[in-house]
Amino acid sequence: MRFQLQLDSKNRSPTIPINYQYPLSAAIYKILDKADSHYATFLHEEGYTVNGGLKHFKLFTFSDLKGRCKVNHDRLHINSTMELIVSFHLPEAAQHFVKGLFLSQDMDIADKKSKATFKVNSVEALSYPFAEIENKDKSTITVRAISACIAGIKNDKGEYDFIPPTDARFAFCIKHNWEQKLKALKIPFHENELKVAVNLKNTKPKSRLITVKAFTKQQTRIKGYLNFEMELTGNQEQLQVIYNAGAGLYNALGMGCLEVVK
Structure with a gap:
């Protein structure tokens, strides 16, 4: 919601x-x-x-x-x-x-x-912009981020190396994170059922560096991206999860909030 x-x-x-x-x-x-x-x-x-x-x-x-x-x-x-x-x-x-x-x-x-x-x-x-999608059907929607979207792979230090949408691993990370959310919610999906494709035809992604817990000993920085589109494929229940909960990492900090492109 x-x-x-x-x-x-x-x-x-x-x-x-x-x-x-x-x-x-x-x-x-x-x-x-x-x-x-x-x-x-x-x-x-x-x-x-x-x-x-x-x-x-x-x-x-x-x-x-x-x-x-x-x-x-x-x-x-x-x-x-x-x-x-x-x-x-x-x-x-x-x-x-x-x-x-x-x-x-x-x-x-x-x-x-x-x-x-x-x-x-x-x-x-x-309201949900794709409420007409039936749960049994697979559908593809186009979305854009209305807050910085973050994808990353952990390095040997256990810290994230942040990845831009121009890197092929970006879509993989978004999809993997989406699958993990579905597993946490016990929502079924089949291997290779979900699809994430980054669309860079008419846009150039803009990076944003965000400081978390500024001026404290726990201060850290995370890097996300805006100004690009993604195509997401799944059924209605699966799509609702990534639409409601956000795409990628650090969603509870306001990252990866999506809107459907009309």
């Missing part, structure tokens, strides 16, 4: 970190925690696992913030109402519950240098 939030600042001259993804993710967890601390703790500490392994999936993501803003070094000065899309892989029956969680809530976006508080003034539930 997917919602579009309208965020209005409660500050006169709101300023947020340009690397706002981690504090915004924390703000979303905080809202979830108010309603169901067990669910929020499960997402934050455990997530969904594959065969009890170390790989955890927190099956939600969110888009980049959209609105008028001015970049000043590592800060964003906000000049308008901001829009945010949040996406969860949850049963449709939970839609009204989740919508009610966010409406009129405050969201703090802050680091050690600045803080701004936003009120959620409206929450609009968005």
Whole structure:
């Protein structure tokens, strides 16, 4: 399920970190925690696992913030109402519950240098753009990322080497991550049933380097890409997972949020 939030600042001259993804993710967890601390703790500490392994999936993501803003070094000065899309892989029956969680809530976006508080003034539930696809059928949809999409392969140090969409391994990594999400959810698929193809015909991917946990000992950087399209093939249930939960790595930090290209 997917919602579009309208965020209005409660500050006169709101300023947020340009690397706002981690504090915004924390703000979303905080809202979830108010309603169901067990669910929020499960997402934050455990997530969904594959065969009890170390790989955890927190099956939600969110888009980049959209609105008028001015970049000043590592800060964003906000000049308008901001829009945010949040996406969860949850049963449709939970839609009204989740919508009610966010409406009129405050969201703090802050680091050690600045803080701004936003009120959620409206929450609009968005429909699935491919709801007509029957579960038994295989279909191909074209999507683009509305937040940086991250693919990576772990090196000898156990750290990710991030891969651009121009590298053939990018599609493989996105597909493998999608398959792991399906396994965690116990959604069946056959070998070679899912397909991911990167479309670079009329676009040049743009890289984005994002700092996570800035100004702390845990600070790290991740690298993702925007401005490209992918073709995804699967049945409706399978497609819903990657659409709801995001593509690639670090989805709960707002990475890999997708929209369907009309």
